[in-house]
Amino acid sequence: VRRTFNNDMLLAFISSSCIAALVYVLTSCSVFLSFFGIASIGLSCLVALFLYHVVFGIQYLGILNGVAAFVIVGIGVDDVFVFINTYRQATHLEDPQLRMIHTVQTAGKATFFTSLTTAAAYAANVFSQIPAVHDFGLFMSLIVSCCWLAVLVTMPAALG
Numbered sequence: 676v677r678r679t680f681n682n683d684m685l686l687a688f689i690s691s692s693c694i695a696a697l698v699y700v701l702t703s704c705s706v707f708l709s710f711f712g713i714a715s716i717g718l719s720c721l722v723a724l725f726l727y728h729v730v731f732g733i734q735y736l737g738i739l740n741g742v743a744a745f746v747i748v749g750i751g752v753d754d755v756f757v758f759i760n761t762y763r764q765a766t767h768l769e770d771p772q773l774r775m776i777h778t779v780q781t782a783g784k785a786t787f788f789t790s791l792t793t794a795a796a797y798a799a800n801v802f803s804q805i806p807a808v809h810d811f812g813l814f815m816s817l818i819v820s821c822c823w824l825a826v827l828v829t830m831p832a833a834l835g
Contacts (some may be wrong), residue, residue: 687744711833716751719822758830788822
């Protein structure tokens with residue numbers, strides 16, 4: 676089981692690298708935006724792990740939680756793209772401050788609701804009597820919420 680888990684984490688790393696390359700291309704070859712986009716996703720993983728272990732006191736990280744690495748990359752990159760595209764489409768606003776306010780309001784609201792519904796769907800698993808499903812639901816709801824917060828904080832700063 677450990678070997679399979681490690682192989683899956685290797686696959687997650689490879690897929691994340693491919694997605695990082697895709698982010699680089701879709702950000703018009705901006706290393707800066709690509710770095711902060713991927714870093715915000717990585718930061719969300721660390722914060723979610725902290726909350727999971729320290730705040731909720733769950734020391735065991737189950738095999739099912741390994742799925743989080745695959746899922747959060749997709750959700751996080753989607754949020755990053757929404758912020759970047761919203762900022763780029765707001766060229767009608769010449770004042771940088773107004774453009775950023777528009778970006779945070781528009782992209783922040785859109786990504787908030789998608790992340791909220793996703794986190795709520797995972798959080799529904801917290802009511803399961805099966806410990807692995809309970810822990811997976813808690814961890815996924817934490818990581819999705821943390822990802823939204825990390826993207827909300829880092830991407831406007833990187834775009835500015």
